[in-house]
Amino acid sequence: MNYTFCRLAFARSCDAIGYVVTRPRGRAHMPGREQMIPDGLKYTKTHEWVRVDGTEVTCGITDHAQSELGDVVFVELPEKGRVIKREEAFGTIESVKAVSDLYAPVGGTVSDTNRLLGETPETINKDPYGDGWLVKISISGQGELEHLMSAEEYGKLIGEG
Numbered sequence: 001m002n003y004t005f006c007r008l009a010f011a012r013s014c015d016a017i018g019y020v021v022t023r024p025r026g027r028a029h030m031p032g033r034e035q036m037i038p039d040g041l042k043y044t045k046t047h048e049w050v051r052v053d054g055t056e057v058t059c060g061i062t063d064h065a066q067s068e069l070g071d072v073v074f075v076e077l078p079e080k081g082r083v084i085k086r087e088e089a090f091g092t093i094e095s096v097k098a099v100s101d102l103y104a105p106v107g108g109t110v111s112d113t114n115r116l117l118g119e120t121p122e123t124i125n126k127d128p129y130g131d132g133w134l135v136k137i138s139i140s141g142q143g144e145l146e147h148l149m150s151a152e153e154y155g156k157l158i159g160e161g
Contacts, residue, residue, distance in 0.1 A: 035063045037155050038129050042148035045157060046087075048105045049129065050148055057145075059105055060133040061093065061124065064158050069095040072124045077102075077113040077135060084110065084137070086144060091134070093124070102134065106144040112136040 037043075042050040047065035051058040066072065074094040084090045089101040090110070113135050116123060124132035139145070149157065 043154035070097045108137040108139040
């Protein structure tokens with residue numbers, strides 16, 4: 001199977017499940033380096049994503065963020081029950097390149113944390129929008145979601161839209 005066909009098949013399969021496929025700007029193209037920005041999620045300028053489910057949201061870091069960080073080796077997450085404010089640092093993520101703060105995309109109470117990341121933090125690199133989620137937050141009000149960006153807006157922010 002040639003590279004062009006593989007790329008086209010990949011793009012079509014992503015379209016079918018609602019992903020926007022992009023290539024990091026300013027980098028040489030390498031197969032498998034396309035970034036995914038799933039539709040149906042909300043995004044922040046600090047590269048977190050949010051999946052809304054009623055009054056609870058699931059949060060993680062974007063594919064762009066994990067790609068920039070490199071191999072994730074440690075994640076520190078808040079305790080269940082902690083009240084956090086929007087844009088407050090609630091934890092840290094450590095990669096082979098750097099240690100970065102994690103910022104709350106919404107305000108509310110932490111209702112769950114991803115315990116899997118304690119043993120396998122590299123899950124964030126492998127599946128940032130699935131098994132690599134960080135926390136679930138019971139939001140303090142619907143106004144907490146108003147400042148979040150769509151997939152298209154986030155793509156433009158990172159130069160992919």
